[in-house]
Amino acid sequence: MARVIIQLPERFVFSTEVPIYIGHINYGHHLDNALLLSLVSEARVRFFKFLGYTELDVEGVGIVVSDAAVQYKSESFHGETLVFEMTPAEFNKYGCDLVWRATDKASGREVARGKTGIIFFDYGARRPVPVPAGFVAKTDPAQCA
Template identity: 55%
Template sequence: MARVKLDLPERFAFVTTLDVGIGHINYGGHLGNDSALTLIHEARMRYLKSLGFTELDIGGLGLILCDAVIVYKSQAFWGEQLRAEVTAADFNKYGCDLFYRLSQASDDREVLRAKTGVVFFDYQQQKPAAVPVVFLDAMETQS
């Protein structure tokens, strides 16, 4: 069976630390796949906040997640702290990809790589919208 491969950008624009809580642990005793998406969502929210945005207000537009890829590299366990790196890349007319790398903070062991495709969305008109200039400007300041 072919495995999914996810190449990451060389540089990440944002870093935060996330705790693996007991609610993130599955019956196998490690980070559950559903909780991996929860941690990625938390990292995305913190990234956007660092830029002065929320998922519902980026120049008046919101974000819609259109796809997600997670590649697991090692287990994560209750009580561990993970370093979550986030960056935006691969822009198109309506959105971009957000890339993530979560690593165990104390020993740099990579836990997972992820990518979420996002589309900018005008909730009033209920349709996709072009990437807001304020978001593109924020990306320029990170370079």
């Protein structure tokens, strides 16, 4: 089976810190792989808030997560703080990938990297809609500097 390889961008437009709580730890005494995705979700909510949006209101439409890929790089432990960096990439008609990296704040050790595919969605009509131009403009790296 081919391994997942996530290519990172040169620059991320957003960064946030998320602590690792005891509830994130598994029987191996490190961050549970499934719970990492809950931390990515928290970072994604903060990313949209940073842009002035919610996941249900991005220029009048919502988002839906369409897929996710993760490449684990090292363990993470209770009490550490992860720095999540995030930026959109690979835009298509209805969505994009949110590419992210998680590193330990204290050491700079990379813990994981990944991408979450999102589509923009009209919840009233129950259908995908084109990527809002305002979202594209707000996430242009030149605008987020």
